Amino acid sequence: MDYTEIAPIMARLWSPLAAVTSHWQGQDNVQIAVAIAAASIVPDRPRVVVQLYKTNHSHNMVLSGGAFALNFLKPDQTNLIGDFGLVSGRDQEKLAEFDTRPGESGSPILSNCYGYLDCLVVNAMDGGDMTCFLADVIGGKTLAEGEPLWWRDARHELPQEWLERWENKQSSEVATSRANMDQISYTSWQPPK
Numbered sequence: 001m002d003y004t005e006i007a008p009i010m011a012r013l014w015s016p017l018a019a020v021t022s023h024w025q026g027q028d029n030v031q032i033a034v035a036i037a038a039a040s041i042v043p044d045r046p047r048v049v050v051q052l053y054k055t056n057h058s059h060n061m062v063l064s065g066g067a068f069a070l071n072f073l074k075p076d077q078t079n080l081i082g083d084f085g086l087v088s089g090r091d092q093e094k095l096a097e098f099d100t101r102p103g104e105s106g107s108p109i110l111s112n113c114y115g116y117l118d119c120l121v122v123n124a125m126d127g128g129d130m131t132c133f134l135a136d137v138i139g140g141k142t143l144a145e146g147e148p149l150w151w152r153d154a155r156h157e158l159p160q161e162w163l164e165r166w167e168n169k170q171s172s173e174v175a176t177s178r179a180n181m182d183q184i185s186y187t188s189w190q191p192p193k
């Protein structure tokens with residue numbers, strides 16, 4: 001198969017950029033994600049699916065805490081891609097300088113963003129290198145007009161140094177994913193008691 005022939009389709013499946021926040025054992029954290037989709041056709045029972053990679057600190061926080069919030073970015077927030085998506089909460093308190101409040105799920109909500117969805121996990125599927133979380137949206141609001149920020153636009157605006165850091169991080173993540181993506185556990189997720 002020639003993978004370049006499906007690249008235009010695959011690239012269009014990524015969502016707008018979101019800052020995925022979580023709270024677990026007294027720590028607030030945030031990461032960037034674009035692997036997000038709507039997962040309910042019932043307007044008053046909204047759900048989302050979010051894929052989080054196991055190498056991320058946020059992955060363990062969401063898996064243990066069973067909650068997260070999706071804070072979609074505005075077009076003038078490309079700086080948050082580096083602050084949240086190129087460093088880990090294992091090494092840094094990424095939200096210390098930001099204005100947040102706890103959502104109903106306990107996850108931090110960013111005051112300044114395109115809009116947010118506050119979510120509680122209802123199921124999780126192991127993908128080997130990542131976990132696919134299905135979650136109920138229990139709160140949220142659109143805070144800005146127009147379009148949110150998309151990676152395909154944002155990447156052209158990033159400083160060269162950030163792009164290089166992203167490429168390096170990405171190639172190491174791809175190698176880890178390639179090694180682990182077939183190591184799937186078929187034990188089903190259990191809701192926390």
Ligand SMILES: Cc1cc2nc3c(=O)[nH]c(=O)nc-3n(C[C@H](O)[C@H](O)[C@H](O)COP(=O)(O)O)c2cc1C
Nearest residue numbers: 031032033034035052053056057058085087088089
């Ligand atoms: C543009 C962009 C998109 C990303 N998309 C995802 C994603 O969909 N899922 C994911 O788990 N990580 C994604 N990441 C990677 C995490 O944001 C990154 O590894 C982060 O440093 C993890 O932080 P943490 O260790 O504090 O959780 C993305 C990063 C960038 C820059």
